[in-house]
Amino acid sequence: MKSIEISPSQYVMVIDADRCTGCGACMVACAIENNVAPAHPDATDRTGVTWMKVVKVSSGNNGDGKPACYLPLPCQQCAAETPCVTVCPQNAVEVDQQTGIVFQMSQRCLGCRYCMAACPYHARYFNWWDPEWPEGMEQTLNPDVAPRMRGVVEKCNFCHGRYQAARASAAEHGQASSDPVTYEPACAQACPTRAIKFGTPANNEQGVGDLVHSSSAFRLLPRLGTEPRVYYLSKHKWIRQMAQMEKETSTGEEVHG
């Protein structure tokens, strides 16, 4: 696996697959934080909006003591050749150079869904229905996140509403806007097992700077060259190999992260 090319001052997320119990707290926290409307009655698991989605992966008969694992799948915030950015016909997707966050401008989005076809991680979601909140529930909307309308694509942006808030309070303390700020996305905050760590390698918040270099770190489909900013951790070889599509590895040789 290639060494990371990610600027140390950009954010990374490290998800410990061994710790994840599949409880789904991150999914709920994400939806509430980011003003995702309750699913339409006709929505299925393939038409709903779940910026963070936990999938269960079974080992088959090569369990290695762990028959199944859960992988929380947010947008992988690809750092290189970001597939969704190059395909968007009207520059509605952008990689922020400072934070590394891949940002979907729903207001610019045409809803052509080409980015969804391009995304190898299926981490993008289309608003098939008008977002509707039950009477009174719109009062609970997060003012830092703009709701999206029907017919546009949206996805995880590392809770950039929280980033903006952190940025503002950093400014209050006189911090220049070029320095990275410390904040925690809703999913990381909500995880009861602390399986999701977030920060910049430079500041090494929650140890992310070390974790991305650990031997158990891996990323999804690294051969596509997308350099995701979301890392996974697992001590189990089958999980690492499965995620990297490496079916043939000689025994006894450790795959280096």
Add this chain to the structure above:
Amino acid sequence: MDSKFITRGLERTSLRNFSVWVLFWVVVLGFGLYGAYLCLAEGLNQTNMDNRFVFGLWIFLDLAIIAFGAGAFFTGLLLYILKRSEFTAVINSAVVIGLICYSGAVAVLAIDVGQPLRAWFTFWHPNAHSMLTEVTFCISCYLVVLAVEYMPILLKNRKLKERPSLLVFQHNLHKVIPVLAAIGVFLSFFHQGSLGGLYGVLKGRPFAFREGFGIWPSTFFLFVLSAAAIGPSFPLLTTSLVSKISRKKLVKPEVLQSLGRISGWLLLAYVLFKSVDTLVWINRTSPSLLFSPYEYYNQESFGTWILFAEIVVFGLVPALMLLTRKIREHRGWLITAGLLACAGIAVNRFVMTIQTLALPTLPFDPFLSYIPSWQEIATFIAVIAYGVLLYSFSFRYLTLFPQERDLNSLTR
């Protein structure tokens, strides 16, 4: 009754028959438009597309009918640029079909996107790196070109040309048609290619991803070549169909055979390049991304038979048929070969869109299936009905086939 509007020397069915025919298609169109209206008013939840199967029937059909519409640019290329004057016999019809295909495709695209009113954003904030930007620009420009090319045909209508201003305009417009044809060829080359590039660039879809030259993946060139290959085949089919329905001889058989022969050579070249491309993809491109190409064909509905069908049954076979003089000179076989060739391109477009999306990329992802909803099918039917209506009116009131008067008697 309307005989004053029909070109002199052409024999057309009675107004009553024509009205019945039109009425039938208007009803079909109405039904289709209702489906399309639902998709616009209620949103794309009316379709069976979803977050994984983001493109469906519509994109497949868009790609296919835009390839079929290539007849307009290719006949224009043969006639105006390569000076093959025998194709005057089919150019008008090819232009009308091109116009129908492109306007139909654009209309469906407008329904397919989530926010059609933002379509102008692509022009205002274009991302020059996106194949889709290129497609959008080229198709809109080419639609304008086709509309301008259609004008002289329309203005030749018996009643319209009575007006001096229209006559003069038509005359002058006709003089610059070669320039339009050249622009059309240029635009077609790029957007037919970019439609192929749409999928070829998707590294995240190893089934569709292809290497290429510079910014263009190999599918770019394959799409151009395949569109050019059926460019002559599709007018051959439509001409035969119209001939059958109207019970008129429309063009001399030699013209159709000539179209078939050109189609055959191009198709042969396409099959050759497609085979080389497939081999490179199986042996190099796909393995380099750690995807075993054989897995793509393990799925229930998409076996290797589809690859065989695409390249051999609907590629090599019609190519060889069209290149065989004896087969070409037999009307029925000629049409069969044209039909096979067009089906082959449709299969190719199907594979590039539907199969690409059905196959999983993530290792733990399942294979997906998708069946279009009635609203999607209705929208497609609306395009067909629109095409039939526009063509019927053009055929009745305009001169689509100049040779028709020489080939038919005027006895009822």
Add this chain to the structure above:
Amino acid sequence: MFPFVYDFRWEATSLIFLGVFFAVITTLMMMVATVTVRSVKDLRTRKIGTLRWHETFEDLPAGARSCRFAMSGFAPGRSCDNFFECGTCAVYPRFRSLEERHRPEDHESRSGHGGFGIDEKRYYHRGHTWLQEEEDGTCVIGLDDFAARLLGPNPTYQLPPAGSTLKQHQPAFTIQTGESSVRVVSPIDGEVLEAGDSTRGWLLRIRPSTQLPHARHLFRAGEARRWFQAELERLNRLVEIPGVGATLADGGTPVDSFRETRPDANWDGILGVMMLDV
């Protein structure tokens, strides 16, 4: 799209892409503008008549456009590409001299050929009119036998008033017969002196701008015979007329009215195609 639009990208790819796009759009707009300007100019300079004839000529079925020398056998299969303007045709003199050397004018006097009356004194035009020079230097115009049989009984004529100008190959007058009306093109440039009618044997008396012997595009009797023959064959391809065609070789006389033999045919279309009004 434009440099003043937010997030316009000053990078090579964008600039090339937009450059090509604007080039295409500009070319398209320039072309439509040029066509419009030219059209306005053409409308002003009143070339409509000539232009309409050229357009009509282009629209004629291929069978109606054969060269006169194709009919006489000197240029087999040749189509006219000069709008029947033999006076300005480049190949005319060559074929004409050939014709004169190899087949001296057929003086065999016959009152008719294929049952059509052909008058040695008359000049025939491809729109099925004839011209005859009178003693006072004026000319009279009439419809030939072929046209008379196409039109059927009792056609009505809308003739131009005295003083009108006629232009060669451009509509001179209109005939109404049954449900169809057909415009008859003028065989020559000239000025209308008097309108006649069918009982007087001619329809218009004119003062031609060209002296008839110099009007190269008109047929004399010998050529007219071959042309009538070709026209009959053309008609027969459009509609099978009993008593014409195969029987003609025997010198049989065609029926007086083609119409009556085949009332079911599309006579409006036939009239237009045969009389150069499509």
Add this chain to the structure above:
Amino acid sequence: MNSGRLSFLAGLVGMLLIGWVFFPSLLYQKEPQPLQFSHAVHTGEAVGMTCDNCHTFTADVRSMAIPRLSNCKECHSEVLGESEAEKRLVDEFVAHDREIPWRTYSRQPDNVYFSHIQHVQIAEIECERCHGSHGKSETLTDRQINRISGYSRNIEGQIIPGLRFKAWDRMKMDDCSDCHDERGASNSCLKCHK
């Protein structure tokens, strides 16, 4: 001049009038302020207040607050001058301890994230850069709301063809991005959008 040309000109003038005069008044809904207020009196030499005397940061430090009644009450617990507005202030609002429902001129659209603290404190941009001479105005004009977009006309700009002559004539995205360009600040979407 013939009648055709005359009627063309008349039509042109008519349409221009409709477009430039009638249509804007139709497009924008006028909302009067609940009370008249003279910034000029307060910031003038006699009183000598500055903007941040009343417009302080909100709790989340992103916005500048519209003054609350408590700000006013600091001086205006009783009628000080002779103006009608001030009498109303005391009678209608101070006496009943009722907040004045001021109408905000420059509220950005929902999808815009604007942080005053970053602009005022970190970048040290003067209030006038965006708000112009509002702090020296004698009266409060009506707020004009675009009936279609719901945005204030102060965002879209008062000049009908959409031109900007002074930095504060408009507060559209282009105006933000121009200033970001000038100062070398990032123009990434994420910087201002949410």
